[in-house]
């Protein structure tokens with residue numbers, strides 16, 4: 501019997517690669533597809549452009565939801581799947597960043613699997629799967645360092661959107677590519693990992709690894725460390741999440757060690773790239789601080805791409821929005837939506853000040 505897949509965010513980078521993965525695997529049946537604004541002619545029996553994605557999911561009755569929506573807009577679909585115990589392949593990291601506590605509770609109620617599609621988290625999931633929590637010392641997430649690795653603040657002052665969009669190792673959509681350039685992507689992933697794996701923030705380390713071959717590493721209490729190694733290709737984590745626990749074949753080349761792999765690691769420069777520290781601090785504060793962080797970042801990244809906000813204005817907007825945000829816990833999705841909206845208003849006002 502085939503697995504019924506609903507794909508949300510079908511025209512983005514993850515969405516298009518997911519369509520390839522589904523097309524190549526006869527066990528996977530695409531029953532619904534949605535996009536934010538781009539047309540989806542005949543991609544799936546049920547399609548939807550914009551609007552409330554949970555309505556589409558109600559009609560589609562999927563076995564697995566692949567949520568590859570960009571940003572906070574993906575949150576309701578995440579909760580829909582978690583509450584119902586429908587398997588969730590999660591590429592929308594903002595769901596766990598903004599609504600982590602609520603998502604963990606919804607998953608406990610629903611009881612379905614939550615399979616991360618982020619490459620680092622898919623790797624960490626595979627390294628941690630079935631391993632008793634008390635044997636784990638810590639988790640290491642790798643960051644490519646993005647296109648501006650090695651620059652200091654002065655060297656970042658005048659970088660353009662085009663330069664920020666030229667990622668050295670991963671081919672991704674514009675929002676996540678800018679997040680990679682600021683290291684906010686790794687900050688969001690740090691918070692995502694905290695909620696996915698029930699690890700405290702001090703137990704999650706971020707290291708810069710420019711070639712993106714090691715996706716994550718787990719240190720165990722006996723001194724052993726296990727690394728997940730592979731070419732940077734999102735079809736691997738997408739396929740893993742959609743076929744778990746079967747692990748289907750993909751067209752991705754086996755790792756070629758004879759031709760040489762460069763495995764370099766180093767500490768991130770948190771002075772030049774303050775977003776990583778801002779995310780860690782928001783995670784430690786907890787409550788709705790990560791929700792406000794995420795909202796401010798979405799506003800700032802859009803302003804950097806389209807309205808002339810300087811690159812270093814992104815962390816500035818995020819930091820100042822967080823300073824003004826109410827960071828108490830959210831009781832439900834409506835409260836989360838309100839915190840998100842308020843942080844967006846604050847960030848938009850700050851952005852206008854910094855552009856003029």
Ligand code: MG
Pocket residue numbers: 618619620689
């Ligand atoms: Mg990632």
